[in-house]
Amino acid sequence: MSVSTIPIVTSAWQERLQRRQGSAYSAIWDLLDAVKDPEIPVISLWDLGVLCDIQQQSHEDGTLTVVSITPTYSGCPAVDMMRDQIAEVLEQAQLRPYQIKTQLAPAWTTDCLSPKARKQLQAYGIAPPQTSCMHAQSYTPELGVPCPRCASSNTQRISEFGSTACKALFQCEACGEPFDYFKVL
Amino acid sequence: MSDLTAATLEYATRLGDDALVLGHRISEWCSNGPFLEEDLALSNVALDYIGRARMYYTYAAELAGGGKTEDDFAYTRDAREFRNLLIHELPRGDFAYTMVRQLLVDVFNLLYLEALTQSADANLAAIAHKAIKETRYHLRRSKEWVLRLGDGTAESHKRTQRAVDALWGYTHELFEIDALEQSLAEVGIGVNNTGLRPAWLAQVSAILSEATLTVPKDDWAVRGGRVGYHTENLGHLLTELQFLHRAYPGLKW
Numbered sequence: 001m002s003v004s005t006i007p008i009v010t011s012a013w014q015e016r017l018q019r020r021q022g023s024a025y026s027a028i029w030d031l032l033d034a035v036k037d038p039e040i041p042v043i044s045l046w047d048l049g050v051l052c053d054i055q056q057q058s059h060e061d062g063t064l065t066v067v068s069i070t071p072t073y074s075g076c077p078a079v080d081m082m083r084d085q086i087a088e089v090l091e092q093a094q095l096r097p098y099q100i101k102t103q104l105a106p107a108w109t110t111d112c113l114s115p116k117a118r119k120q121l122q123a124y125g126i127a128p129p130q131t132s133c134m135h136a137q138s139y140t141p142e143l144g145v146p147c148p149r150c151a152s153s154n155t156q157r158i159s160e161f162g163s164t165a166c167k168a169l170f171q172c173e174a175c176g177e178p179f180d181y182f183k184v185l
Numbered sequence: 186m187s188d189l190t191a192a193t194l195e196y197a198t199r200l201g202d203d204a205l206v207l208g209h210r211i212s213e214w215c216s217n218g219p220f221l222e223e224d225l226a227l228s229n230v231a232l233d234y235i236g237r238a239r240m241y242y243t244y245a246a247e248l249a250g251g252g253k254t255e256d257d258f259a260y261t262r263d264a265r266e267f268r269n270l271l272i273h274e275l276p277r278g279d280f281a282y283t284m285v286r287q288l289l290v291d292v293f294n295l296l297y298l299e300a301l302t303q304s305a306d307a308n309l310a311a312i313a314h315k316a317i318k319e320t321r322y323h324l325r326r327s328k329e330w331v332l333r334l335g336d337g338t339a340e341s342h343k344r345t346q347r348a349v350d351a352l353w354g355y356t357h358e359l360f361e362i363d364a365l366e367q368s369l370a371e372v373g374i375g376v377n378n379t380g381l382r383p384a385w386l387a388q389v390s391a392i393l394s395e396a397t398l399t400v401p402k403d404d405w406a407v408r409g410g411r412v413g414y415h416t417e418n419l420g421h422l423l424t425e426l427q428f429l430h431r432a433y434p435g436l437k438w
């Protein structure tokens with residue numbers, strides 16, 4: 001039995017995809033695909049939903065590139081590192097001057113994750129969110145989140161909070177391994 | 186600065202103070218939790234609160250102008266300048282005390298933030314939209330723990346009831362409003378918290394009853410946080426929280 005990836009295509013993701021596809025700055029979007037989440041270094045900021053928008057405007061020192069990001073959780077300690085990494089890529093591409101803006105609205109949700117990010121989470125050993133945040137029963141279930149290692153649903157929640165605020169901790173009864181579950185937010 | 190901007194600045198600072206002080210209190214459990222999972226959970230909740238404080242202070246700094254930053258609000262004000270409600274500064278106590286306080290505050294925050302998402306101030310509404318989702322997770326956990334401890338052993342029941350009794354008098358302040366908050370509520374920016382108590386009391390009472398705990402009488406109340414009159418605990422907390430910045434002003438991480 002293989003672990004099936006939950007086929008969730010959310011409206012939040014559709015909107016993001018349209019924004020990128022309709023953007024005049026596809027080269028910069030592509031450049032920034034190199035920036036990964038410091039905590040889950042296989043997933044790009046784009047796939048995670050942290051990278052919101054790219055704009056350029058004229059400026060007294062040339063063209064100003066404005067990159068907008070949104071934090072996942074309020075207290076996410078990785079945001080500062082993400083900004084540094086974005087700055088590094090922009091510097092290397094000689095896209096000065098630039099500005100990296102943090103925007104709070106609309107608030108990040110797990111619906112912003114790309115389908116690719118869900119697969120990458122799974123491959124990384126983290127069970128992806130089971131439902132959309134618009135779903136009425138979106139809280140972490142007590143039982144049954146499929147184990148990302150052996151696909152068994154014979155699993156149970158050990159803690160509402162795992163190694164970081166965005167994850168809950170589960171134990172698989174089939175293979176005996178604990179695993180993180182990326183909570184619906 | 187217009188009167189409205191000044192009032193909004195003060196309001197954002199107050200909400201930042203509530204979040205920072207409670208976040209610091211919860212963070213004291215880091216490496217002191219009863220077991221590993223709980224240690225991690227409490228540390229994560231503390232981070233949520235400190236993140237929330239940063240959002241409120243960053244907005245306050247923006248309104249204040251003059252190159253102020255979030256750090257000026259967190260690190261360079263004395264206890265009398267802090268405007269947090271007193272319940273947030275009380276020492277962490279035992280695990281039952283910490284969990285009961287979280288329950289009382291989580292139920293309140295859920296109601297308060299729900300109202301704040303409707304704020305006419307786009308920044309405050311955005312912060313509330315972010316914070317409320319995290320608060321739902323906090324409440325699930327604090328509720329689960331209070332049920333488990335209240336309806337647990339004789340010892341856990343005793344300690345949980347003791348915590349409820351010790352904290353109850355500090356909950357009244359959550360529902361009081363002063364002229365500044367009243368004026369902001371009237372223009373749709375701030376929350377009129379005076380109307381939130383019936384819903385809060387109903388939810389808290391239901392959980393306490395299910396946990397076989399007694400809802401205390403409303404026969405005492407302590408207040409003063411919003412005017413800067415604090416318990417002695419805040420000064421001790423700030424001594425630790427502000428130490429590094431006071432010893433090495435302007436130090437960067």
Ligand SMILES: [Zn+2]
Pocket residue numbers: 147148149150151152172173174175176177
């Ligand atoms: Zn397994």
